Amino acid sequence: MNIKSKLPDVALTIFSKMSQLAVQYKAVNMGQGYPDYNPDHRLIKCVHEAMLAGHNQYAPMIGVERLRHAIRNQIIRLYGRSYDPNDEITITSGATEALSASIIALVHPGDEVIIIEPAYDLYAPTIRLVGAIPQYAPMHRPSVNHQNYQINWEAVERLINNRTRMIILNSPHNPTGFTLQTTDLDRLEKIIEQHKLILLSDEAYEHIVFDGIEHLSLATRPALAERSVVISSFGKTFHATGWKIGYCCSPKKISAEIRKVHQFMVFSVPTPLQVGLAEYMNSYAEVHHVKHFYQKKRDRLVAGLQTTGFEPLECQGTFFLIVNYQKISDKPEQLVAEQLTKKHGVATIPVSAFYQNPAHPSSNQQLLRLCFAKQDQTIDVVADRLSNVYDL
Numbered sequence: 001m002n003i004k005s006k007l008p009d010v011a012l013t014i015f016s017k018m019s020q021l022a023v024q025y026k027a028v029n030m031g032q033g034y035p036d037y038n039p040d041h042r043l044i045k046c047v048h049e050a051m052l053a054g055h056n057q058y059a060p061m062i063g064v065e066r067l068r069h070a071i072r073n074q075i076i077r078l079y080g081r082s083y084d085p086n087d088e089i090t091i092t093s094g095a096t097e098a099l100s101a102s103i104i105a106l107v108h109p110g111d112e113v114i115i116i117e118p119a120y121d122l123y124a125p126t127i128r129l130v131g132a133i134p135q136y137a138p139m140h141r142p143s144v145n146h147q148n149y150q151i152n153w154e155a156v157e158r159l160i161n162n163r164t165r166m167i168i169l170n171s172p173h174n175p176t177g178f179t180l181q182t183t184d185l186d187r188l189e190k191i192i193e194q195h196k197l198i199l200l201s202d203e204a205y206e207h208i209v210f211d212g213i214e215h216l217s218l219a220t221r222p223a224l225a226e227r228s229v230v231i232s233s234f235g236k237t238f239h240a241t242g243w244k245i246g247y248c249c250s251p252k253k254i255s256a257e258i259r260k261v262h263q264f265m266v267f268s269v270p271t272p273l274q275v276g277l278a279e280y281m282n283s284y285a286e287v288h289h290v291k292h293f294y295q296k297k298r299d300r301l302v303a304g305l306q307t308t309g310f311e312p313l314e315c316q317g318t319f320f321l322i323v324n325y326q327k328i329s330d331k332p333e334q335l336v337a338e339q340l341t342k343k344h345g346v347a348t349i350p351v352s353a354f355y356q357n358p359a360h361p362s363s364n365q366q367l368l369r370l371c372f373a374k375q376d377q378t379i380d381v382v383a384d385r386l387s388n389v390y391d392l
């Protein structure tokens with residue numbers, strides 16, 4: 001049978017490819033973004049107890065009430081906005097489903113959606129699936145004037161026209177570790193004053209920010225929150241990526257549209273996870289520990305890299321660190337990532353994979369992304385292996 005593909009150019013993702021290669025060559029997998037340790041045992045116990053207590057049938061479509069209330073309270077505490085748990089907060093199957101359902105619900109065929117590049121790999125294919133067009137605004141790369149990546153707002157504004165429906169933002173940013181600053185939110189407010197756009201704010205790593213930086217959620221600014229879908233991931237916050245549970249918050253009218261899609265994509269999210277998470281958040285969870293936990297891991301990896309030829313770039317948030325290998329090789333990123341896995345037992349992700357055209361020379365800046373959501377001993381093994389890499 002001849003199947004007409006909707007995404008003919010989409011193959012196995014680089015994340016799966018590098019993970020497969022890591023297994024094949026018994027390499028340490030610093031590629032895909034997940035921890036090699038368990039969530040807090042008290043959280044596991046809460047979920048287990050929820051199952052034993054009989055919370056095993058379908059949850060309400062919008063999510064378990066206690067969990068929506070726990071999220072509401074946390075957002076008031078952290079960002080000062082009160083989302084209505086009945087109409088404005090929806091529990092989703094990971095940040096992934098929240099992103100997909102939002103794009104499907106809010107973007108129409110022929111619309112344009114602005115993506116900040118480099119970008120998480122979900123955005124563009126999902127936009128294309130609904131018959132819309134992704135438009136890419138490249139970030140400013142680190143330079144002598146600033147050590148980190150920054151959003152190029154002139155490039156964003158140049159892309160806006162009367163077909164533009166949405167801008168997708170991601171802070172803390174995967175893969176660059178960039179976090180939105182006050183000046184970015186000011187700029188965004190000006191844009192929103194002039195153009196009636198929807199903002200899709202991927203804040204999956206909202207609690208993983210370093211060096212005293214505050215996460216600036218779009219929920220902190222009423223003018224932005226009015227037009228935003230703010231998305232988070234329990235998987236990232238509580239070291240349970242395999243549970244695939246997250247949520248999205250947006251004003252009632254926007255939420256109503258997202259829920260129409262969510263209802264037919266998954267209907268509802270596993271009940272014991274929701275009941276357990278609600279209990280855990282109400283009884284124990286202090287999310288500010290998460291940033292200290294990951295800052296120590298980032299610092300350990302950065303210190304370990306000092307005796308290697310891999311130079312870390314600045315990382316303000318997320319559990320990813322980008323390293324530059326220009327002292328070791330001038331070969332393209334994917335080739336280097338493969339060689340590093342096969343010859344030295346360390347799997348990473350080429351940063352070029354986060355560009356629309358990974359093979360293009362401008363996407364290849366001799367950079368690799370390492371996930372440091374790993375046990376200290378794993379980080380030490382990786383640093384040791386990388387210290388023996390002289391050419392690739």
Ligand SMILES: Cc1ncc(COP(=O)(O)O)c(C=O)c1O
Nearest residue numbers: 094095096120174204233235246
């Ligand atoms: C930027 C970003 N958004 C969303 C997700 C998906 O999160 P979840 O596992 O909760 O679906 C990820 C996961 O890697 C991510 O890096």
